[in-house]
Amino acid sequence: MKVPLLDLKQQLSYLRKDILEAVTSVIDSTTYILGPEVTSLEQEVAAYCGVENGAGVSSGTDALLVSLMALGVGPGDQVLTTPYSFFATMGVVLRLGATPVFADIDPVSFNIDPIAMAEVLAHDYEKKIKAILPVHLYGQCANMAAIMKLANHYDLPVIEDAAQAIGAECPMEDEGGGLNVQWKKAGSMGLAGCFSFFPTKNLGGIGDGGMVVTHDGVFADKIRILRNHGASPKYYHGQVGGNFRLDPIQAAVLRIKLPYLDKWHRARRENAGRYNTFFAQTDLVQNDFLVLPQAVYLPKEQTEGVASTSGENFHIYNQYVLRVSRRDALIDWLHSQDIGCEIYYPLALHQQKCLGADFQRLSFPHAERAAAETLALPIYPELTADMQVYVVEKIAEFYQK
Numbered sequence: 123m124k125v126p127l128l129d130l131k132q133q134l135s136y137l138r139k140d141i142l143e144a145v146t147s148v149i150d151s152t153t154y155i156l157g158p159e160v161t162s163l164e165q166e167v168a169a170y171c172g173v174e175n176g177a178g179v180s181s182g183t184d185a186l187l188v189s190l191m192a193l194g195v196g197p198g199d200q201v202l203t204t205p206y207s208f209f210a211t212m213g214v215v216l217r218l219g220a221t222p223v224f225a226d227i228d229p230v231s232f233n234i235d236p237i238a239m240a241e242v243l244a245h246d247y248e249k250k251i252k253a254i255l256p257v258h259l260y261g262q263c264a265n266m267a268a269i270m271k272l273a274n275h276y277d278l279p280v281i282e283d284a285a286q287a288i289g290a291e292c293p294m295e296d297e298g299g300g301l302n303v304q305w306k307k308a309g310s311m312g313l314a315g316c317f318s319f320f321p322t323k324n325l326g327g328i329g330d331g332g333m334v335v336t337h338d339g340v341f342a343d344k345i346r347i348l349r350n351h352g353a354s355p356k357y358y359h360g361q362v363g364g365n366f367r368l369d370p371i372q373a374a375v376l377r378i379k380l381p382y383l384d385k386w387h388r389a390r391r392e393n394a395g396r397y398n399t400f401f402a403q404t405d406l407v408q409n410d411f412l413v414l415p416q417a418v419y420l421p422k423e424q425t426e427g428v429a430s431t432s433g434e435n436f437h438i439y440n441q442y443v444l445r446v447s448r449r450d451a452l453i454d455w456l457h458s459q460d461i462g463c464e465i466y467y468p469l470a471l472h473q474q475k476c477l478g479a480d481f482q483r484l485s486f487p488h489a490e491r492a493a494a495e496t497l498a499l500p501i502y503p504e505l506t507a508d509m510q511v512y513v514v515e516k517i518a519e520f521y522q523k
């Protein structure tokens with residue numbers, strides 16, 4: 123049996139006609155830059171996330187870049203972020219001449235740990251940290267209740283890297299601080315949320331695309347000006363921006379896909395539940411060969427220790443990621459059995475060569491361990507139960523050897 127990591131052909135088979143019509147109508151409209159498809163997608167994604175404003179941009183990377191530009195982040199500034207993410211999270215900080223400052227991850231969720239963040243913020247004596255950039259890795263929100271509490275205490279803006287997490291939800295305490303929690307969508311809790319429409323994300327285009335969502339209308343206007351070379355009005359440049367516009371062909375395709383998104387999330391969550399059940403029927407977890415992903419959250423008073431988890435997070439499983447032993451040999455074995463898998467990501471960010479020796483000397487043990495141990499398995503919505511049985515059987519077979 124062949125089980126690819128992701129199979130976009132399946133979804134294309136039932137969307138193909140609608141997608142072709144949508145693309146054709148953009149071509150026939152002769153509006154090829156921004157225009158009504160982009161505006162409609164902005165409204166629809168903003169509404170989906172429960173925020174007032176959306177600004178379509180050219181990629182998830184540019185969503186992050188333009189958000190930091192709108193905050194005025196530049197040389198001499200620092201941005202507090204996670205050491206375990208896709209490179210773009212850190213790349214945008216460096217491109218602006220600013221410096222990333224890392225707080226290690228929580229080893230259960232793989233997301234930035236608010237306790238480590240509090241430590242870093244307490245030592246920011248020169249107030250160089252200008253923004254906080256948490257990532258909702260693999261489709262699970264970071265501990266935003268605790269992160270927003272810190273951000274409010276230090277009066278820092280939060281830009282959520284929600285590239286992998288559109289539609290994920292996170293419990294936030296209500297204004298009174300009582301026991302009632304309100305579930306909030308990824309991207310709707312900080313000053314702004316950044317999405318990627320890269321084809322492998324849960325909502326993917328037929329090329330690059332991204333969006334910034336925000337409650338703040340003034341911030342949204344800044345993003346719209348910056349994505350168009352900083353021009354306002356046209357040909358009058360109060361600041362230096364760039365060409366960060368979302369293509370209307372991508373917007374039209376994404377508008378076809380958005381109504382399916384919750385259904386796809388449900389299928390991914392069911393697949394994750396099924397893997398968990400199948401793996402629990404083996405002895406792989408007891409024997410410490412595997413650690414299954416956990417979708418758990420901590421209330422903001424109880425960020426100390428993972429034992430006090432208080433509920434299940436709404437994880438959208440952009441990736442289903444295990445910790446595994448003997449990873450390289452397992453990958454070779456899975457490939458030999460026609461099973462797709464991938465490491466996200468083989469290095470922690472501070473270990474990247476482009477940063478130089480000063481960063482490589484730093485130590486973030488949880489991020490480094492995650493980079494050395496994690497492996498993503500196929501989790502896409504159209505994956506069948508038979509395929510999952512096959513994947514689990516083949517993994518069990520590997521550890522029996």
Ligand SMILES: *Cc1c(COP(=O)(O)O)cnc(C)c1O
Pocket residue numbers: 181182183184207208210211257283285286317318319320330331332
């Ligand atoms: C995909 C991704 C990005 C970048 O998005 P692009 O659309 O590929 O530019 C940024 N951050 C994270 C965490 C991502 O997964």
